[in-house]
Amino acid sequence: MAILPIIKAPDPILKKRCAPVERVDDEIRRLMDDMLETMYAAPGVGLAAPQVGVTRRVIVIDTARHDEEPNPLFIANPTIVEASEEIALREEGCLSFPDQYEEVERPERVRVRYLDHENEIREIEADGLLAICIQHEMDHLDGVLMVDHLSGLKRSMILRRMAKLKKAGAPVGA
């Protein structure tokens, strides 16, 4: 396994719509394993393939707490098959926006269908942090970023700050 560099905003790769995988084969499994190691090292609770420069519909997530056993989820080609009408407002982070935390509104619960590490079709019913994290990572696969849920003014302030840090070569996050 390998730790991959995480792409920081602004970057055109983060705005691309990702292509589905045909099947979860050895190449995609290797990508999933590298992404998981990268996410744990960051540290984070989720990571989407475009954040490591790969425009395929692949996500890894582990929202287990430090006092719980690791519970990695390997997700390819996710689709939301059901979303609650109930909306939650929660603070989100993003490894492509180090040190930025913003409140975003999303459905409280979702049921998601996907292909797992062994190319098996699975469904998961998620709520709380897991539901938020899955939706955040699925947004990445469509080139939608946390800041795209904010007001235009807030979004451009954050993007300007990120561009400045990048230009200055500041060490932003991992």
Ligand code: K1U
């Ligand atoms: O997509 C990403 O950039 C990962 C992001 C996922 C996420 C977190 C919270 C709400 C929505 C989506 C992160 O993992 S940010 C880092 C973070 O939340 C965290 C870091 C260390 C320990 C626990 C959480």
Ligand code: ZN
């Ligand atoms: Zn993110």
